Amino acid sequence: MASTTVARAATSRPAPQKPKRRAPLPIELYRSAVGKKYVMAITGIALMGFVFFHMLGNLKMYLGPGHFNEYAEWLRTLLVPFLPRTTTLWLMRIGLIVAFALHIHAAYSLTRMNHAARNTKYQGRRDYVAANYASRTMRWSGIIVGLFIVWHLFDLSWTGTGYTFVRGAVYENVDGSLSRIPVGILYVVANIALGFHLFHGAWSLFQSMGWNNPRFNRWRRDFAAIFAAIIVVGNVSFPLAVMAGVVGVG
Amino acid sequence: MDLTLQVWRQDGPTTSGRFETYAAPGISEDMSFLEMLDVVNERLAADGKEPITFDHDCREGICGTCSLMINGKAHGPERGTATCQLHMRKFNDGDTIVIEPWRATAFPIIKDLMVDRSAFDRIVEAGGYITVAAGSAPDANLIPVPKPVADAAMDAAACIGCGACVAACPNSAAQLFTSAKVAHLNLLPQGQSERYARTEAMVDTMEQYFGSCTNHGECQEACPKEIPIDFIATMNKDYLRAKLKNRRYLSRTP
Ligand code: FES
Numbered sequence A: 001m002a003s004t005t006v007a008r009a010a011t012s013r014p015a016p017q018k019p020k021r022r023a024p025l026p027i028e029l030y031r032s033a034v035g036k037k038y039v040m041a042i043t044g045i046a047l048m049g050f051v052f053f054h055m056l057g058n059l060k061m062y063l064g065p066g067h068f069n070e071y072a073e074w075l076r077t078l079l080v081p082f083l084p085r086t087t088t089l090w091l092m093r094i095g096l097i098v099a100f101a102l103h104i105h106a107a108y109s110l111t112r113m114n115h116a117a118r119n120t121k122y123q124g125r126r127d128y129v130a131a132n133y134a135s136r137t138m139r140w141s142g143i144i145v146g147l148f149i150v151w152h153l154f155d156l157s158w159t160g161t162g163y164t165f166v167r168g169a170v171y172e173n174v175d176g177s178l179s180r181i182p183v184g185i186l187y188v189v190a191n192i193a194l195g196f197h198l199f200h201g202a203w204s205l206f207q208s209m210g211w212n213n214p215r216f217n218r219w220r221r222d223f224a225a226i227f228a229a230i231i232v233v234g235n236v237s238f239p240l241a242v243m244a245g246v247v248g249v250g
Numbered sequence B: 001m002d003l004t005l006q007v008w009r010q011d012g013p014t015t016s017g018r019f020e021t022y023a024a025p026g027i028s029e030d031m032s033f034l035e036m037l038d039v040v041n042e043r044l045a046a047d048g049k050e051p052i053t054f055d056h057d058c059r060e061g062i063c064g065t066c067s068l069m070i071n072g073k074a075h076g077p078e079r080g081t082a083t084c085q086l087h088m089r090k091f092n093d094g095d096t097i098v099i100e101p102w103r104a105t106a107f108p109i110i111k112d113l114m115v116d117r118s119a120f121d122r123i124v125e126a127g128g129y130i131t132v133a134a135g136s137a138p139d140a141n142l143i144p145v146p147k148p149v150a151d152a153a154m155d156a157a158a159c160i161g162c163g164a165c166v167a168a169c170p171n172s173a174a175q176l177f178t179s180a181k182v183a184h185l186n187l188l189p190q191g192q193s194e195r196y197a198r199t200e201a202m203v204d205t206m207e208q209y210f211g212s213c214t215n216h217g218e219c220q221e222a223c224p225k226e227i228p229i230d231f232i233a234t235m236n237k238d239y240l241r242a243k244l245k246n247r248r249y250l251s252r253t254p
Helices: A025-031 A033-063 A065-076 A088-116 A136-156 A169-177 A183-209 A217-244 B033-046 B118-127 B149-157 B164-168 B175-186 B195-209 B218-222 B230-244
Strands: B003-009 B019-024 B096-100 B109-111
Touching: A025 B230, A033 A065, A033 A088, A033 A183, A033 A217, A033 B195, A033 B230, A065 A169, A065 B175, A065 B230, A088 A136, A136 A183, A169 A183, A169 A217, A169 B149, A183 A217, A183 B230, B019 B033, B033 B096, B118 B175, B118 B195, B164 B175, B164 B218, B175 B195, B175 B218, B175 B230
Parallel strands: B003 B096
Antiparallel strands: B003 B019
């Protein structure tokens, strides 16, 4: 057929065998895209755990300033007789920072790889069947959440963002910041983006980790949907409650 | 049926292409999609124009040569159906049909709608076989294989290597193809001895050409053989095990 007489493009030649020295297992694994997906899944699980307990802890704000600030102080004194104050908290923070860094780096390099894998896009309109809004916007929802987290840290942990910020006065700071309507809306929007990110990520991790079994396969989508819904409802309730005056110093 | 076609025309691998519009009147709804293109091509040839180049061979859905992106879907609108098995009755009179080749860096266009899929051959060469001492044929059922395992291996072996999974994937990943080729051997007793070396070699080769899987699930919808993405999860698991297990023997570098 015609194909035998036409010059073939370079990609169809045998792949060059890169002489690679065998690295230690984690690095060896991370070199491959499948390995990077493992890293994305594992760090994703860690970050999901954080997001869940962050939301759960913040529910304390509904019990009033006393409980809430006490909870914030309790986090700093975790395991205190055995370890110095804030040590446990810092260990967890370091874990989170590492997880974030790996999650973002893996996403970045996989995205580069995927763009290179289709140098000419489809010129006609694509008609997707299974790929949904959440799965196709992962990198955008991820970027929104990432930028939001930086803002969120400035807003409530580091400097405050224009309201009277008092370090350690957690309840008052939340009230001071979120009672500003545009800021409250920002929190709502960012958490909806987080919800979309979780809706795909919490399902996707099962496949990436190779957790596939007919016994539980039908629950994987449900788990992701329920997890995302719990996080969004919980987190969105905080700015709404502050803006509505349910939470606040009055 | 009277149809309008918008067909991707490209003279060669290095030239740029464009959509061209053709009127296709008087198409029978009993024709297959490729027969419809045959009719269009005969008319083009009769007018002294260059016919549309497209890949095809068996025309019975078993060889995986036909490969068309029809209205933004790999192999067109019908689930579990290769382009050659797609009937024109699935379209309506007066429809405009957009036909494009597979798009992936690893599948360069040869001409018009025909692409070069030999990157798939590279993946199979890397480990899609079993190295056996080829004696005389053993007795049937000498090696017991549980029925569900045989069925699963058969499901994976149904892959015809058409490339629809890559074409449909937003990332141009070849995970469904590779996992099917890995699974139909890894599931069976005969495939065990090379199981982990195979998985590692085939995945590593795949990643030199294709994108990475982000679990959209678009491939299993496009697959004319309805191969499920469950095989991708199994392949991921075997890949991790390959890295963990017996690395001295698996190592491909001295
Ligand atoms: S031509 Fe053989 S599968 Fe379509």
